[in-house]
Amino acid sequence: MYRExxxxxEPDPALEGAxxxxxxxxxxxxSTHGVLHLVITLNGETIKKVEPxxxxxxxxxxxxxxxxxxxxxxxxxxxxxxxxxHINNHGCCLCVEKGLQVEIPARAQTIRVLMDELTRIASxxxxxxxxxxxxxxxxxxxxxxxxxxxxxxxxxxxxxARLTMNYMVPGGVMFDLHxxxxxxxxxxxxxxxxxxxxxxELVTNNIIFQNRTRGVGRIxxxxxxxxxxxxxxxxxxxxxxxxxxxxxxxxxxxxxxEEIIEHGTDCYSRYMVRIKELHQSLSIIEQLIDNIPEGxxxxxxxxxxxxxxxxxxxxxxxARGEFGVYIVSEGGTTPYRIKFRSPGFSxxxxxxxxxxxxxxxxxxxxMGSLDLVIPxxxx
Amino acid sequence: MTNEELKTQLxxxxxxxxxxxxGEWINAVVPATEWKALALHLRRxxxxxxxxxxxxxxxxxxxxxxxVYHLTSTTARHSLVVKAKLDRNRPEIPTVADIWRTAEFxxxxxxxxxxxxxxxxxxxxxxxxxxGWEGRFPMRKDYDDxxxxxxx
Amino acid sequence: xxxxxxxxxxxxxxxxxxxxxxxxxxxLDDVINWARSNSLWPLVFGTSxxxxxxxxxxxxxxxxSRFGFEVARATPRQADVIIIAGTIVNKMAPVLKRLYDQMAxxxxxIAMGACATSGxxxxxxxxxxxxxxxxxxxxxxxxxxxxxxxxxxxHALITLQEKIKSGxxxxxxxxxxNKLGKAD
Numbered sequence: 001m002y003r004e005x006x007x008x009x010e011p012d013p014a015l016e017g018a019x020x021x022x023x024x025x026x027x028x029x030x031s032t033h034g035v036l037h038l039v040i041t042l043n044g045e046t047i048k049k050v051e052p053x054x055x056x057x058x059x060x061x062x063x064x065x066x067x068x069x070x071x072x073x074x075x076x077x078x079x080x081x082x083x084x085x086h087i088n089n090h091g092c093c094l095c096v097e098k099g100l101q102v103e104i105p106a107r108a109q110t111i112r113v114l115m116d117e118l119t120r121i122a123s124x125x126x127x128x129x130x131x132x133x134x135x136x137x138x139x140x141x142x143x144x145x146x147x148x149x150x151x152x153x154x155x156x157x158x159x160x161a162r163l164t165m166n167y168m169v170p171g172g173v174m175f176d177l178h179x180x181x182x183x184x185x186x187x188x189x190x191x192x193x194x195x196x197x198x199x200x201e202l203v204t205n206n207i208i209f210q211n212r213t214r215g216v217g218r219i220x221x222x223x224x225x226x227x228x229x230x231x232x233x234x235x236x237x238x239x240x241x242x243x244x245x246x247x248x249x250x251x252x253x254x255x256x257x258e259e260i261i262e263h264g265t266d267c268y269s270r271y272m273v274r275i276k277e278l279h280q281s282l283s284i285i286e287q288l289i290d291n292i293p294e295g296x297x298x299x300x301x302x303x304x305x306x307x308x309x310x311x312x313x314x315x316x317x318x319a320r321g322e323f324g325v326y327i328v329s330e331g332g333t334t335p336y337r338i339k340f341r342s343p344g345f346s347x348x349x350x351x352x353x354x355x356x357x358x359x360x361x362x363x364x365x366x367m368g369s370l371d372l373v374i375p376x377x378x379x
Numbered sequence: 380m381t382n383e384e385l386k387t388q389l390x391x392x393x394x395x396x397x398x399x400x401x402g403e404w405i406n407a408v409v410p411a412t413e414w415k416a417l418a419l420h421l422r423r424x425x426x427x428x429x430x431x432x433x434x435x436x437x438x439x440x441x442x443x444x445x446x447v448y449h450l451t452s453t454t455a456r457h458s459l460v461v462k463a464k465l466d467r468n469r470p471e472i473p474t475v476a477d478i479w480r481t482a483e484f485x486x487x488x489x490x491x492x493x494x495x496x497x498x499x500x501x502x503x504x505x506x507x508x509x510x511g512w513e514g515r516f517p518m519r520k521d522y523d524d525x526x527x528x529x530x531x
Numbered sequence: 532x533x534x535x536x537x538x539x540x541x542x543x544x545x546x547x548x549x550x551x552x553x554x555x556x557x558x559l560d561d562v563i564n565w566a567r568s569n570s571l572w573p574l575v576f577g578t579s580x581x582x583x584x585x586x587x588x589x590x591x592x593x594x595x596s597r598f599g600f601e602v603a604r605a606t607p608r609q610a611d612v613i614i615i616a617g618t619i620v621n622k623m624a625p626v627l628k629r630l631y632d633q634m635a636x637x638x639x640x641i642a643m644g645a646c647a648t649s650g651x652x653x654x655x656x657x658x659x660x661x662x663x664x665x666x667x668x669x670x671x672x673x674x675x676x677x678x679x680x681x682x683x684x685x686h687a688l689i690t691l692q693e694k695i696k697s698g699x700x701x702x703x704x705x706x707x708x709n710k711l712g713k714a715d
Contacts, residue, residue, distance in 0.1 A: 027623065028576055028626065028630060029605065030605040034577075034578065034582075035623060036580050040512060046543040052620075054506055054507045055506065055507035055508060055620075056578070056620065056626070057578050057579055057617070057618060058507045058622065059618055059659060060517065063657065064653065067531065067655070068657045075652075076652065079580055082580040082583060126583075130641075141590075142590055145587060145591060145592070146540065148587070154629060160638065162584070162587075163583055163678050219514045224525055226434060228431065228433060228481030230433075239453065240453075246456065263408050311402055313403075313449065321431065324449075326447075337436075339434065341434045344494055345486070348484075349481060368683045375578075375580070426637075427566070507657075508622075509659075517658050517659075526655065527657070527658045527660075530656065531655045531656065
């Protein structure tokens with residue numbers, strides 16, 4: 001179970017040193033975001049090599065989806081990246097709708113985008129609390145959960161669940177909005193806008209936090225592209241890769257929002273990208289909340305869906321990066337092969353590159369800034 | 380570049396490519412032995428500049444395996460799908476982990492789930508399966524596990 | 532202390548008023564169980580989605596430290612209860628067993644969520660999921676839900692407290708998995 005890292009078997013002369021120590025971080029550790037087992041080779045406190053061992057939450061979802069129908073497999077993606085569960089479901093629905101060639105009514109599109117942006121805020125807020133906790137501050141964790149509870153309550157009234165909301169269906173959404181939805185979202189916007197300066201005061205402008213994250217975990221633009229990083233991890237290194245801007249889906253072409261790009265390439269830039277994305281998500285919600293069109297919330301589709309023979313790929317921007325769904329269909333009621341391109345898988349492969357030469361305390365800050373959700377990686 | 384321009388440019392450079400129809404992107408089918416040369420060309424050549432490999436997977440058609448690579452360019456914003464057919468009994472294809480570093484993890488995953496051997500990979504081992512699962516390829520269609528896999 | 536109109540179960544024992552105060556008479560077992568149940572320290576062990584609901588229960592809205600679960604320890608040596616929040620897969624099962632063995636007696640287990648109870652949504656057609664955490668370690672309380680609401684987890688914690696106070700016994704296993712006999 002605890003595989004020896006390759007360093008011990010064949011000593012690499014470039015990495016050999018008298019004081020080399022191999023330690024395990026995880027799989028059960030308070031600072032890993034899920035079950036991640038890292039085997040770190042250290043010289044004193046300086047990291048020489050980080051090797052992630054994955055698979056501690058590999059639930060064989062891709063194999064399981066080959067026996068589920070096209071309506072059923074969508075909800076297994078809620079459990080993969082559970083913090084962006086709406087956005088994952090949205091990606092699956094887009095792929096199925098691409099195959100069925102069905103058009104989504106305007107009301108359903110608006111509801112979907114609203115739910116996506118609320119989920120993005122909830123995910124970023126929890127990331128903020130968890131990253132502050134990793135770095136050592138315990139208070140922001142409770143602040144983060146207070147905001148998250150407000151969003152969870154709004155979701156629960158409409159969708160029925162707090163975390164794994166099975167709300168998106170191919171064709172639209174499952175239920176119509178609750179009558180209280182608009183009022184509660186407006187209250188949330190007012191409340192959240194007043195809290196964002198508080199977050200800045202508490203963590204962003206905190207001298208200890210800045211010392212721990214500035215200059216730490218640099219990855220250059222070319223390396224980030226080569227490693228396949230997406231999302232805020234790549235945008236912190238200056239790459240323009242927001243799927244909502246480049247390959248827009250649903251209503252994003254008509255909305256006014258900016259793509260946040262920072263050029264610092266370190267942990268602090270990735271942090272600032274996510275904080276500024278919170279502002280952008282709030283502005284998207286404000287643009288939409290007063291203009292929800294009337295109409296159907298679900299396009300008419302057959303009860304048993306059959307995709308035509310072929311291959312379909314669709315991508316969405318989750319809170320962590322690009323989530324891709326690749327369906328190979330043979331014309332039946334179940335998919336022949338599904339591949340989920342998860343953002344964390346590629347972001348994690350850059351961890352070794354970012355951590356070389358840093359101290360072990362920096363590695364915790366780097367992992368926090370990558371915003372990893374391990375079930376998303378292991379699928 | 381649009382799809383038609385890509386198609387003509389690719390056919391000029393590599394004459395052994397065939398193209399499949401369907402889908403929003405070009406599907407180019409390349410023989411497994413020529414994949415490395417094509418990949419280097421796609422990465423470096425000025426008119427292509429496919430610097431971003433965003434999906435690498437394998438599909439098990441019961442008579443053969445097919446590797447599928449999804450590429451896109453961050454500068455020119457065009458995308459391409461490259462496929463390679465592999466023999467089921469000895470699936471081998473050169474690695475592209477030295478061209479796109481994201482392939483290191485993706486190829487390890489395909490190696491352990493489907494059994495494809497990537498020649499030249501720096502570190503081909505199990506990634507997400509537990510120890511002792513070498514030789515068992517769970518994502519293949521003929522994988523049978525009556526103890527663990529309970530059929531509905 | 533002898534107030535039968537409150538909802539909380541009173542401190543076990545009877546107060547006999549005597550000159551200068553009172554005398555509390557009780558059984559030692561009851562007092563020990565009462566003390567144990569009101570200061571259970573959970574182990575930080577969350578594998579997947581249920582871990583977020585567990586963190587919500589630890590947050591300020593559904594506070595679990597009202598019931599004594601304040602200190603969540605990272606090391607199993609200092610923890611009393613392990614809340615298995617998430618799916619257990621074949622690769623993780625030996626880790627779970629090792630953590631359980633490292634905990635000191637008396638230790639308790641709560642299986643949170645459908646995945647830890649029986650495999651949950653991953654029961655059919657998966658090759659790597661352990662269909663229920665009780666294939667690995669003995670479980671005291673099961674919580675249903677995918678994920679269970681924080682109130683459901685709080686109910687499970689209170690049920691565990693009631694089980695301890697009533698002196699409920701559960702089988703013990705040793706390091707090789709052999710059954711040893713009932714323990715508290």
